[in-house]
Amino acid sequence: MANERQARLADRIKVLIAERLEKGLRDPRLGFVTITDVRVTGDLQHASVFYTVLGSEQERNDTAEALRAATGMLRSEVGRRLGVRLTPTLEFIADGIPENAGHIEDLLREARERDEQVAGLAASASYAGDADPYVKAVEADED
Template sequence: MSVSRNKKISEEIKKIVSHIMMFEIKDPRVSKLASVTHVDVTNDLRFATIYISVFDPNHNMETHIDGLNSAKGFIRKEIGKKLKLHYTPEPIFKQDHSVEHGMHINEILGSLDIKHDEPEVDVDAESSEDTVDEEE
């Protein structure tokens, strides 16, 4: 199977699951401030690993994943309706740590004391070169 087809299917699953999380799941464990960051589909289209990130600091990620796992059958059925594939991929929900990792890297970079000043120019050195030229 071509990589571009896999990529297109992954993007479509991402759109479908994002829409389902926002508008169709009524479970209070599933936060409206969650998003699908990316989807990895196996080459045989049997499984789709869906990475989720929640932007609500008061929301527990484990309960969000539990809510999505309880709606897994509904989500798979909706994916199957909209994609019309021979096999409907089994969704596997995982927490995406890339946002937290990026924030951690940003904190580390912010804590460094790096000065971005222009290099200092020695004014005395420039004026002595001028006087040497004038003497000749």
């Protein structure tokens, strides 16, 4: 039951924060933010909010600072609209999904290139010895 409540609370917090960010904060540092996930602790006292930012490294840093500055305001709005007795603390964590996905894409591209090289070598390869090195029963009888 606690896990269901955690999941419902996390989903609701995700929606509330996303709606508030969509309306916009009065902070010019805030970039194009996407809330990817929210995880709430078992005692419902702390929420980790994962987000991604579209843009350069500077824009990501500026957005992190803007979210850190707006944490109190976002928490009070979440508490007001959530309707629970104790409002969880919010912690904004930059999600590493885009960087990990880029790294995985690079690894897959490298593996594909190596597979193509191996296939090219295999196509032009010849046997080191006879094409069929095994002695067949018919050949053994003939000798």
